[in-house]
Amino acid sequence: MIRNLAASRLKMVQHVTTRKKKTVGKGKLNAPAFICPLAQAKDHGIRQVMDAEGNLTGDLADPDLADGQLIRLYEMMVLVRAIDDRGWILQRSGRVEFWIPHRGLEAVHTAATIAFNDDDWIFLGYRHPGTxxxxxVPLVQLFAQFFGRADEPFKGRRLPTLMGDRRANVVPMTTQVGSYIPHACGAAWAAKIKGDDTRFLAFFGEGSSSRGEFHSALNFAGVHKPPVVFLCENNGWAVTTPTSLQTASTTFAEKGDAYGVRNIRVDGNDPLAVFAATREARDLAPEKGATLIEAVTYRMGYHTTSDNPDLYRTPEEVAVWEAWDPLIRMRKYLENKDLWNEQHEEELWARCLAEIDVAVHAAEAMPLPGPASMFDDTFEEPTWMLEEQRxxxxxxxxxGE
Ligand SMILES: Cc1ncc(C[n+]2csc(CCOP(=O)(O)OP(=O)(O)O)c2C)c(N)n1
Incomplete structure (x- = not known):
């Protein structure tokens, strides 16, 4: 009931935006669609553990996670969905300046994160609060970042959802997509040289694979074999660019072949497939070096709150992907194992919404950074010019300003 309320509120807000802009986009759907390949995963070289109903029909073995871990993973996926619903509403009601939705992308980052150890380093993307x-990291800290409050690791200076936290070994995203892939590679190489067993995980989208940095990093990784996993979240669209206009290669995974980097293509809406591939890549890293994982998934929401996907993709395309919603599949998998039922589901949503309410209110009440703080941290010792400007x-x- 509570979940349905949240969903209908979200639909309502999205509908208002869609209706307003529909006439603007009339007749402009020229981009090729991103047709969901998950029903024919094998034909597309996409490895799966489960089908759309959560049955173990895939060609990857069930990683056999303990019941507690499976439930923790699902609960986090639901919390991540609920955060997205709320972030959207906060932006549309003018309380958060910008939002980068992650609906449909809950499986990849949560499953990959738990496949790594807590002291490994993660280079984050901008759709990954679950990590x-x-x-x-407390939920209130995430919302303090979304609201741009002073008391969060970046002191309110970054776009909402460009988050990270050095204390949790999570490097924040830089707005230049893909620019940080060499840094992840270099950090992993440094760890290898030092004889340190830390491993590294870097998230980026398929659009980032068109950047030079992606190719430099993969080439370097092929030669020097640093312990890094490159996780390319192929969510179908890089803003308005579909995958078919992003590359002429059949897959993003196969780009690893050119550089001698081990690679695998998995179903990114199947959290257990993502977990299995990522854990194996992590385990093999000391011996084999890097792995490039392409996780095939779908951005069900807008690119950002400044986007209007009605201008470049059809509702029919989205509807097919919705049938492969990672939350529904994971829930069915848990139900098949008798680990979940309707009551658990309702309690979980009620808990998530209540936790989010508390975090939103606490974060919104925090102070904003003072205007003069923009001069802080630019250099270790501020220059005379900055001091003068301050x-x-x-x-x-x-x-009082
Ligand atoms: C170097 C660079 N070029 C262009 C942009 C503008 N831009 C912001 S997000 C985005 C799409 C990136 O697509 P992808 O890497 O697939 O990630 P997704 O947003 O789909 O998760 C682009 C082009 C940017 N931020 N950085």
């Missing part, structure tokens, strides 16, 4: 939560700004501010 930080799984590393123990003084000038302070002189112009009204008391």
């Amino acid at each position: 930080l939560l799984l590393r123990g 003084e000038q700004l302070l002189a112009e501010l009204e008391p």
